[in-house]
Amino acid sequence: MSDNKAGHMNDQLSKPTSIFGLKLWVVLGVCVGASFVLLLFLISLCWLASKRSKAKASHQPTIPLVSKEIQEIRVDHSRTQKHHHHETKPSRTQILAVPFSEPDPVPGIERQALLLPPPEEESPVGYQRILIEIGKGHRISYPERICRSSSGSGEGRGFDQVAMVVPEVSHLGWGHWYTLRELEASTNGFADENVIGQGGYGIVYHGVLEDNNHIAVKNLLNNRMLVYEYVNNGNLEQWLHGDVGPCSPLTWEIRMNIIRGTAKGLTYLHEGLEPKVVHRDIKSSNILVDKQWNPKVSDFGLAKLLGSESSYITTRVMGTFGYVAPEYASTGMLNERSDVYSFGILIMEIISGRNPVDYSRPPDEVNLVEWLKSMVANRNAEGVLDPKLVEKPTSRALKRALLVALRCVDPNAQKRPKMGHVIHMLEAEDAPFKEDRKVGRDRGDSGGNASDGLKENDCEHRIGAGACQ
Structure with a gap:
């Protein structure tokens, strides 16, 4: 039976076809061979195409998707x-x-x-x-x-x-x-x-x-x-908000040195370079500190250049929530005054040990700026100090630092001081007091008259007026 089937199959394969009279098995063999050759040809084409695409990709440098122009x-x-x-x-x-x-x-x-x-x-x-x-x-x-x-x-x-x-x-x-x-x-x-x-x-x-x-x-x-x-002592955020125990190693003097050092760094960026550099992301985690607590301004990934011919540049709003200046957040118009605002928030953070925005606190204390303004306006400047501070500063030193911070976060960007002026206010013994009295006389309002009569050891009202401007 099997021999009959094999013989029948051989007869069928040996029959001539209409294709040039070729036998069926020859036609089938030619088709299989042609299919194999075609498959090899297609595989080689795919390989060459992939090789060319890889070669093109290797010639193009990979650039991270960031929102800054180079x-x-x-x-x-x-x-x-x-x-x-x-x-x-x-x-x-x-x-x-x-x-x-x-x-x-x-x-x-x-x-x-x-x-x-x-x-x-x-x-x-x-x-x-x-x-x-x-x-x-x-x-x-x-x-x-x-x-x-x-x-x-x-x-x-x-x-x-x-x-x-x-x-x-x-x-x-x-x-x-x-x-x-x-x-x-x-x-x-x-x-x-x-x-x-x-x-x-x-x-x-x-x-x-x-x-x-x-x-x-x-x-x-x-x-x-x-x-x-290499800066070997972490960043400021770790020392302000990390687990450092009940007593912070950051004394008042160390905190003021960090504030002054950061101000000098920003002054260099804003006033020592042409074009000036707007950092755009001043915050505690971007301030590195060494073993001697010297601050280092770091992370220039969002920095922008501002030429002398431009008073501002318009760019996509970038930064860290709580530190971004309100006019920049609403309009995208950026200049060095935006860094000044962020620096004012940083001063408040260093003094109080609080985050700029903290939803774990009561509703009236969530926003650091508004809470600090209300505390100062209520003549409770001492109440804003970081409870982990072992040795409290003098009333005069605290009020000077608060005054500088409040001026830096003025809602009117044009009224914020330049960083060089900030350094002068931080280092001068009584410059903020004299200048504020002068501003009060120039304005001629009730707040100014109150500033004229303030004593150096009792200026809560003057700072409170500045906070509410």
């Missing part, structure tokens, strides 16, 4: 060539940590730069270009062939004379270049035990260079790197 600043080669003469070629991708080299008019401000490898992008003259992002506000583009170095800061000065190559190890006038090998060695190969923080953009590692300098290396998710000065 302006590209091209180097003036004719200018830089007048000052420098030597050439050298880098042997590997280099990474830069760039502090400004100008004499710092206001000490204590943290100066940082974004470090990145050279993207695979050709300049107009055919050289590969290296990009260095300074404070995430500028991007410098230049060929990597010729070595240049100079100093400077700001858009109008300092970026026209910059390093034109990445040396293996270079101590430039305005920065120091690090190789990837150096950073890997300093962090033990980016070991897990060196991790000191992690965020939405990458992981931060603690590193120790060969010269025993401690650094913090932020390895971004897009394979770029940031190198920071």
Whole structure:
């Protein structure tokens, strides 16, 4: 039976077909072979297409989705060539940590730069270009062939004379270049035990260079790197709101030093640079402190540049709830007065030990600004002090600090003092009292008359009037 079936199948396969008289088994074989060849052809096409798409993607640098604009600043080669003469070629991708080299008019401000490898992008003259992002506000583009170095800061000065190559190890006038090998060695190969923080953009590692300098290396998710000065004592938020026990290690003197140091840092950003830098996210968690409680202004991810020709810029509202100036939140119009408002909130937070907005408190104490104004207006300035303060400040020192804070959070942005004036008020022994009496005389109102007759040891009414303006 099986032999009959096999013979019948052979007969069917051996029958000639209408296709050139070919036998059926030949036609079937040709179809199977053609299908196999077609399948291989389609697979090869898919492979080539995927390879090309990957190659295109590798040529495009990955940039995190952030709400800030990065302006590209091209180097003036004719200018830089007048000052420098030597050439050298880098042997590997280099990474830069760039502090400004100008004499710092206001000490204590943290100066940082974004470090990145050279993207695979050709300049107009055919050289590969290296990009260095300074404070995430500028991007410098230049060929990597010729070595240049100079100093400077700001858009109008300092970026026209910059390093034109990445040396293996270079101590430039305005920065120091690090190789990837150096950073890997300093962090033990980016070991897990060196991790000191992690965020939405990458992981931060603690590193120790060969010269025993401690650094913090932020390895971004897009394979770029940031190198920071390592600050080894956490941030201000941890010391104000963390579990530090019933008695805070932050004495009144330490708190005032932190306030003054932060004010000097902001003064440098607002008045020591051109274009000025608006930080846009001043808050306690962005104030780092070292073992000597020296403050460092950090995290310039939201910073914006404001040229002298503009009184403000309009941008998407960014910041931290409770610290954002009301006029910026409502209009998107940003200038340095927005930082002044945030600084005033920071002073109140440091004095009171309270968060700017705390929904765990009674309804009339949720908003720190409104609560503090009501306390001062009711002549209860002492009641705003952080209960963890072991030694209370003098009434005069407390009222001076409160007066500065209240002026910084004035609803009218034009009436807020500049940061240089804030430093003057914080450091001058009695400047706030004299100036407030002068303001009162100029206004000629009842509040001003009350200010004229105030004694230095009894000025609750004057501060209360300032709080309610």
